[in-house]
Amino acid sequence: MKYEARFTRFVVYLIAATLALSVIGIVGLAQEKVTLEMWSWRPEDADVYPEILAAFESTHPNIDVVFKPFKNTEYPSVLLTSLEAGEGPDIMQLKSYGGLQVYTKYLKALDGEIPALEGFTESALSGARGREDNVIYGVPFATQGLGIYYNTKIFEQHGISEPSTWDEFLAICQELQDNGVMPLANGGKDGWALEVVFAVVGPAFYGATDFYNAVTAGDTTFEDPAFVRALEKTLELKPYMPPGFMGVGYQDQRALFYNEQAAMCLAGAWEIGGFKRENPDLEFGIFAGPPEAEGEIAYVSSFTDGSYGMNKDTSHPAEALEFMTFLTSLEFGQPFTDLLAQLSCVPGVVCSDPQLNTFIELSANATPYITLCGFRWELPSGSVVIQGGLQEMFQGSLSPEEVASQLQEAMEEWYKPFQNGS
Amino acid sequence: MKTSQQFFYSKRFAIACFLIPAAVLFAVFILYPFVSSFLYSLYEWDGLTRIRFVGLQNFRTLLFGGQEICHRFWNAVEHNAFALVFVTSLQMCLGMSMALLLFQKLKGRRFFQTLFFLPVVLSVVIVGFLFNLLLHPIWGVFNQLIRLLGFTDFYFPWLGNPKTVLPVILLVSVWRWAGFSTMVFLAGLSGIPKSILEAADLDGAKGLTKLRTITLPLLVPQILIVLILTITGNLMMFDMVYALAGPAGEPHYSADVLGTLFYRTAFGGKYGLTDKGLGAAIAVIMLIIMGVISIVAVRALQSRRVEL
Numbered sequence: 072m073k074y075e076a077r078f079t080r081f082v083v084y085l086i087a088a089t090l091a092l093s094v095i096g097i098v099g100l101a102q103e104k105v106t107l108e109m110w111s112w113r114p115e116d117a118d119v120y121p122e123i124l125a126a127f128e129s130t131h132p133n134i135d136v137v138f139k140p141f142k143n144t145e146y147p148s149v150l151l152t153s154l155e156a157g158e159g160p161d162i163m164q165l166k167s168y169g170g171l172q173v174y175t176k177y178l179k180a181l182d183g184e185i186p187a188l189e190g191f192t193e194s195a196l197s198g199a200r201g202r203e204d205n206v207i208y209g210v211p212f213a214t215q216g217l218g219i220y221y222n223t224k225i226f227e228q229h230g231i232s233e234p235s236t237w238d239e240f241l242a243i244c245q246e247l248q249d250n251g252v253m254p255l256a257n258g259g260k261d262g263w264a265l266e267v268v269f270a271v272v273g274p275a276f277y278g279a280t281d282f283y284n285a286v287t288a289g290d291t292t293f294e295d296p297a298f299v300r301a302l303e304k305t306l307e308l309k310p311y312m313p314p315g316f317m318g319v320g321y322q323d324q325r326a327l328f329y330n331e332q333a334a335m336c337l338a339g340a341w342e343i344g345g346f347k348r349e350n351p352d353l354e355f356g357i358f359a360g361p362p363e364a365e366g367e368i369a370y371v372s373s374f375t376d377g378s379y380g381m382n383k384d385t386s387h388p389a390e391a392l393e394f395m396t397f398l399t400s401l402e403f404g405q406p407f408t409d410l411l412a413q414l415s416c417v418p419g420v421v422c423s424d425p426q427l428n429t430f431i432e433l434s435a436n437a438t439p440y441i442t443l444c445g446f447r448w449e450l451p452s453g454s455v456v457i458q459g460g461l462q463e464m465f466q467g468s469l470s471p472e473e474v475a476s477q478l479q480e481a482m483e484e485w486y487k488p489f490q491n492g493s
Numbered sequence: 494m495k496t497s498q499q500f501f502y503s504k505r506f507a508i509a510c511f512l513i514p515a516a517v518l519f520a521v522f523i524l525y526p527f528v529s530s531f532l533y534s535l536y537e538w539d540g541l542t543r544i545r546f547v548g549l550q551n552f553r554t555l556l557f558g559g560q561e562i563c564h565r566f567w568n569a570v571e572h573n574a575f576a577l578v579f580v581t582s583l584q585m586c587l588g589m590s591m592a593l594l595l596f597q598k599l600k601g602r603r604f605f606q607t608l609f610f611l612p613v614v615l616s617v618v619i620v621g622f623l624f625n626l627l628l629h630p631i632w633g634v635f636n637q638l639i640r641l642l643g644f645t646d647f648y649f650p651w652l653g654n655p656k657t658v659l660p661v662i663l664l665v666s667v668w669r670w671a672g673f674s675t676m677v678f679l680a681g682l683s684g685i686p687k688s689i690l691e692a693a694d695l696d697g698a699k700g701l702t703k704l705r706t707i708t709l710p711l712l713v714p715q716i717l718i719v720l721i722l723t724i725t726g727n728l729m730m731f732d733m734v735y736a737l738a739g740p741a742g743e744p745h746y747s748a749d750v751l752g753t754l755f756y757r758t759a760f761g762g763k764y765g766l767t768d769k770g771l772g773a774a775i776a777v778i779m780l781i782i783m784g785v786i787s788i789v790a791v792r793a794l795q796s797r798r799v800e801l
Binding site (some may be wrong): 151173214236258259260261262272313314315316317318319327448455456458459460462463466468481484 | 636648
């Protein structure tokens with residue numbers, strides 16, 4: 072009995088000693104090598120990130136970056152719960168605009184900390200700014216632009232080239248239709264796809280960024296004649312949409328374009344990969360929403376997809392900041408664009424994909440995607456309201472003026488600059 | 494001491510013991526969500542942080558707020574009311590007629606029984622996909638047929654036209670569920686003793702009189718089941734609308750119902766903006782409406798029930 076007890080005690084000591092030693096070992100290792108945890112909502116990128124991060128790890132052998140993705144829909148609450156508990160990752164992907172705001176109190180303000188951020192376009196940075204304080208909380212990683220895709224073969228067959236004005240664009244549509252070709256693939260069944268159509272056409276007529284700045288500051292309203300005119304111009308596309316276009320949804324419009332049944336499609340940069348996958352023989356080009364008169368700027372509505380933020384309570388602030396700086400460099404931006412086929416926000420990225428490159432070039436004239444960047448913060452969001460309004464407008468039950476006042480009225484429910492004025 | 498021992502060996506204690514598993518499951522999966530969703534409806538809550546207690550404010554916003562969400566709410570209520578009347582009456586009549594037809598000793602009865610029941614076993618995703626294709630304005634069979642027959646006035650984007658989208662979705666829903674009510678009615682019909690029907694025949698009762706005075710009163714239990722299921726099914730309607738018109742009942746909320754409005758508000762159908770409190774309030778209102786209508790319907794029919 073006594074012997075047994077002594078033996079048990081010996082085993083317990085042995086286990087304790089082993090544990091203690093291993094803990095010391097781990098601590099010792101950790102002092103040599105810092106591990107930064109990086110959270111993301113894109114599990115689909117998990118295979119590619121190690122390759123993108125290799126460049127950083129080779130120059131910083133003492134820092135190990137672990138990419139940890141979560142399910143897209145669960146990510147915001149997982150992240151917030153973890154940050155509220157005082158934990159959270161060192162580096163994290165952040166949604167843009169409205170989706171960023173609840174996290175700002177846990178994030179490190181980056182103004183002045185990372186000099187390279189000054190080279191980023193304001194349109195990219197706007198997605199990573201706090202709404203109250205206008206401070207930059209993240210390094211934007213991807214941007215999206217909206218434009219007009221066209222089928223090169225169909226254009227060549229009919230001897231058509233890219234239009235440089237709105238009237239030329241409409242003339243092209245008419246010519247295609249007269250020749251029995253469906254000019255546009257866009258339909259109205261999915262409201263958000265119509266919102267994209269408006270964002271492609273609108274900026275040239277409502278006055279792009281100048282109007283955006285004025286309306287977001289509350290200096291003007293959506294009932295401004297210029298904005299109403301932009302809606303009217305969008306409606307001019309109606310005759311060139313597919314038959315029964317109100318029953319044509321987003322997937323249908325994609326199919327109409329990549330199956331070469333329609334000559335053009337107003338859509339976002341994110342389509343490039345999909346179009347090529349669905350129909351490898353498809354030859355297509357992209358141009359921006361045409362301006363009213365020759366020589367005017369052709370604007371591209373764009374928005375930031377997301378940014379990388381840094382936990383302000385991270386236990387490795389120096390290393391995390393070093394990593395954040397890496398995220399602003401070409402060493403990150405180039406492989407990010409090459410391997411993920413997304414538009415990196417890092418200035419100077421060159422793209423081997425010709426269509427993606429077109430978007431990069433067109434994005435020199437980027438203007439904020441108005442309803443998303445300015446009014447997708449609270450319910451009812453500007454996007455949701457204009458989507459319904461556009462559907463009614465294309466259906467013929469609302470006039471452009473009514474759509475504009477509907478949008479204005481709904482935004483006055485929560486948009487402070489509008490409330491102060493009235 | 495004696496009394497407690499007696500209690501442990503009593504039949505009542507044994508019965509209580511057997512009830513525990515069910516009671517626990519009920520508490521966890523029904524009672525807790527029920528009570529908590531009612532509590533949630535009293536908070537302002539964006540889905541990430543519960544901001545503050547607001548009492549009945551959410552209900553006020555929904556019912557009389559005059560804001561965007563209030564318009565959406567009444568719009569959805571209107572659609573649910575339409576669906577309730579439209580689907581319930583159609584499904585009852587259709588189910589009853591098909592059951593009466595199948596009850597006749599017709600040739601191929603079995604075959605038709607199976608055929609009518611087939612849509613019920615199809616998944617709603619498949620049904621949605623099928624009808625999206627059939628009704629497609631460009632490559633849909635339905636519109637091709639209309640064009641072929643020359644009825645060009647009826648060439649519609651059926652699911653894209655605000656006037657037709659809801660009726661079309663409801664018709665698909667009737668198509669899907671009519672077989673179910675047929676089967677329930679058929680089972681009820683088979684349960685009616687032959688002797689009663691024969692006696693009615695001897696008394697000279699014919700067709701409609703027989704149906705009105707004998708068959709229908711004896712079918713009240715089955716009618717009740719189908720009625721309750723149709724009413725609750727229609728007030729909770731979500732899947733069919735989602736499959737055919739998306740989470741917002743597009744175009745422009747023409748097919749939006751309380752189920753989809755609840756889904757969008759509570760879980761953020763778009764852009765991750767949610768309001769759990771408002772969403773819970775919608776759910777509570779749905780529950781109240783459903784409860785009231787079901788109780789009224791059951792009471793009204795129960796009185797017409799005939800005991801054999």
